[in-house]
Amino acid sequence: MSTYNGEKYLREQIDSILGQRGVEVSLLVRDDGSTDATLTILDEYKESGRLDYYCGNNLGPARSFMHLLQNAPASDFYAFSDQDDKWMDDKLFAATTSLEGHESEPALYFSQTQLVDAGLNNIPSVIIHPKLTFGESLIYKFIGGCTMVMNHRMREAVGHFMPEIMPMHDIWIYSIALGIGAFVHFDPTPHMFYRQHGNNTVGLGQGAAYEWKKRFKRFTAKNDERYLQARELSNGYHDKLTAPNAALLTLFLEGKTSVTKRLRMLTSRSLRCADRTTQLLFWINLLFNKY
Numbered sequence: 001m002s003t004y005n006g007e008k009y010l011r012e013q014i015d016s017i018l019g020q021r022g023v024e025v026s027l028l029v030r031d032d033g034s035t036d037a038t039l040t041i042l043d044e045y046k047e048s049g050r051l052d053y054y055c056g057n058n059l060g061p062a063r064s065f066m067h068l069l070q071n072a073p074a075s076d077f078y079a080f081s082d083q084d085d086k087w088m089d090d091k092l093f094a095a096t097t098s099l100e101g102h103e104s105e106p107a108l109y110f111s112q113t114q115l116v117d118a119g120l121n122n123i124p125s126v127i128i129h130p131k132l133t134f135g136e137s138l139i140y141k142f143i144g145g146c147t148m149v150m151n152h153r154m155r156e157a158v159g160h161f162m163p164e165i166m167p168m169h170d171i172w173i174y175s176i177a178l179g180i181g182a183f184v185h186f187d188p189t190p191h192m193f194y195r196q197h198g199n200n201t202v203g204l205g206q207g208a209a210y211e212w213k214k215r216f217k218r219f220t221a222k223n224d225e226r227y228l229q230a231r232e233l234s235n236g237y238h239d240k241l242t243a244p245n246a247a248l249l250t251l252f253l254e255g256k257t258s259v260t261k262r263l264r265m266l267t268s269r270s271l272r273c274a275d276r277t278t279q280l281l282f283w284i285n286l287l288f289n290k291y
Helices: 009-017 037-048 063-073 091-098 134-139 151-158 169-179 208-220 226-241 243-257 261-268 274-289
Strands: 028-031 052-055 076-079 108-113 113-117 149-153 183-187 190-194
Touching: 009 037, 009 134, 028 037, 028 063, 037 052, 037 063, 076 091, 076 151, 091 108, 091 183, 108 151, 108 169, 108 261, 113 208, 134 151, 134 169, 134 226, 134 274, 149 151, 151 169, 169 226, 169 243, 190 243, 226 243, 243 261
Parallel strands: 028 052, 108 183, 113 190
Antiparallel strands: 076 149, 108 149
């Protein structure tokens, strides 16, 4: 778990993690520079032997979670936790059961979430139907790190390379998993309550206007975040990708300087995603060479 000024909901989330059934849980927390009562709460749980934590400079959520993954003690499985959600008591059991039999290969689990308001009342959720392809991961950013569980082999694969330009940790790890041919399982059943409130670092379910505002911001941005992430994947994993995925990544990168390659990308069935709006906007981005 990565914390940052999370005093309001922290106890409830910690208790839901420690209350998981059917699994043995060890909770490691990295505080990302909190100035509220977060450290007091963590001290209380640490003194009673229910978790361990350490503090660091403010890195932001993506690098903070990656730091945790690098420094966590060896385990069979690793899960990310936000500080303000609440887990159903079968969350980790459902995940680890889904990954059974894949101990000898990298394996990753993620699931649908149930969106709730600040008081844990259900609100309409964003229902996803991912294609689970590497090409989709290059253009469609939908996975929730708070639902992810990985085995030790997947942790080793992620630790192979740390990108200079860091996308969100969940998007990064998901792309690696699909790119190298790891076992990836999507669970359509929610096993956690994803709380939406004013202080979320990343939130969902905030309405169509909010989503279109984000899309317009991405379109007008000059940083070409999809391309930059693809370049980092190539820097760290090109020789570890499956042959078809390596070829697709090369096409994706070469499209930046080649109209012909971008036209190939427009017609490529490997660059398809489950969300029609995202797909259409990606095609438009390609036409303007802004991806």
